Amino acid sequence: MLAIRAARLFDGLAIVSDPTVYVEGGTVVDVTSTPPPSGVPVLDLGAATLLPGLVDAHTHLVFDSGPDPVSRLRTVDDEELLRGARVAATRALHAGITTVRDLGDRGYVARRLRAELDAAPHTGPLVLSAGPPLTSPRGHCWWLGGEVSGADEIRAAVADHAARGVDVIKVLATGGEITPGTKPYLPQFTPAELAVAAEEAHRHGLPAAAHAHSAAAIAAAVDAGFDTIEHGSFLTEAGAAADEAVIAQLAASDSIVSATLGYLPGQPVNPRTAAISATLTAIFTQQRRAGVRMIVTSDAGIDPSKPHDVLPYAAEMFLLFGDEPAAALRAVTADAAAACGVGSAKGRVAAGYDADLLAVAGDPTTDITALRTVEAVFRAGVRVV
Ligand SMILES: [Zn+2]
Incomplete structure (x- = not known):
């Protein structure tokens, strides 16, 4: 299990502040607003914004x-x-x-x-x-x-x-x-x-x-x-x-x-x-x-x-x-x-969805051009960028 922290999350529908996204295997298993418990490996993306891929x-x-x-x-x-x-x-x-x-x-x-x-x-x-x-x-x-x-x-x-x-x-x-x-x-x-x-x-x-x-x-x-x-x-x-x-x-x-x-x-x-x-x-x-x-x-x-x-x-x-x-x-x-007919697995960051994630510098919910400043990409739970 990996806990990913960021300044904010756009989960596909709404904005969540100070999120922790838990990924296990290729799947998002939980999204919370509380810090992860000790012992869980944490990737802290700082001021970045997390989104669905x-x-x-x-x-x-x-x-x-x-x-x-x-x-x-x-x-x-x-x-x-x-x-x-x-x-x-x-x-x-x-x-x-x-x-x-x-x-x-x-x-x-x-x-x-x-x-x-x-x-x-x-x-x-x-x-x-x-x-x-x-x-x-x-x-x-x-x-x-x-x-x-x-x-x-x-x-x-x-x-x-x-x-x-x-x-x-x-x-x-x-x-x-x-x-x-x-x-x-x-x-x-x-x-x-x-x-x-x-x-x-x-x-x-x-x-x-x-x-x-x-x-x-x-x-x-x-x-x-x-x-x-x-x-x-x-x-x-x-x-x-x-x-x-x-x-x-x-x-x-x-x-x-x-x-x-x-x-x-x-x-x-x-x-x-x-x-x-x-x-x-x-x-x-x-x-x-x-x-x-x-x-x-x-x-x-x-x-x-x-x-x-x-x-x-x-x-x-x-x-x-x-x-x-x-x-x-x-x-x-x-x-x-x-x-596309894949709305139950893709396009959201929520429990049960595939761990296809994008992290960008800045806040695309207020400045859409931030989508171009890629900080990290996860595909099926594996970091590829
Ligand atoms: Zn065409």
Whole structure:
């Protein structure tokens, strides 16, 4: 047993002063506000703040966050992708991101990585994964291998993904920026096809995640019962524009918007995104004011501004939407874990939860940038930083 002391704890939901967190094996066994009894080994982190390890619910471990991740991916084999995914996962872990959800790989590379890491959990984050995302023929990310056409192929693909051990079914409901010939504001599936995909995912006991940029696709994905709406950006042909009726529908639903945020300073940002960034901020602000449930994710890997440890910057951006730091912390811990279906083991520091912990210098509950000053990281009870 180890007792960890710090100035404060954000336990995933609330702030606790002068905490002692008891860790045994890979599990948190108790959290108290009283000093530990003599005889128990103590790690005193002084003025640091303890938090749950962060959860990034939207990453791509097979994208190398280089200048052209897609071209690179298409010229290397799966073994090379697996090597890159190992590097990406290690980078995330060292920033305190102890759970990642990969929302699109090729050849189930992220699933293979998880199998490796499960044998030695302290060597990487928990890797949840979707496998190749379901897309229309020659649709967004078709080169990842998930092309399907019609309800029967969707059913078969969901069954195949489930049999291979994925943790979530990802569907590309609209096109995307990085696939020539597709448009983020255009649909790739009919509402009926989306409904089949979500229903089949749930029948296999898996959450369903819809990549949806346009208002129409967001509305269809909410109607279909998708658990998370990835991006939720309300893109149009001309830029982006909020749709009040769809925002009201989102707010009244159980669907959670996974806002893919965060850019590493000093790196070039996608010019189309940069041009509409003020509009996007207004749209996400409008969603929060309407009561839309939102988690903060990164889409790490897709360009040089999004390395696999960019999530703390995403949490900072969340404050632009009118939220307090504690809400941002919750959106990258407890709420993100719950959205991934691992909320009973991850995203909290409480008795019975996995001992995946992050300690940062300073107080991120008042200054969110403190998330970037990592003092210690524990994964499965083992200190890795
Ligand atoms: Zn993505």
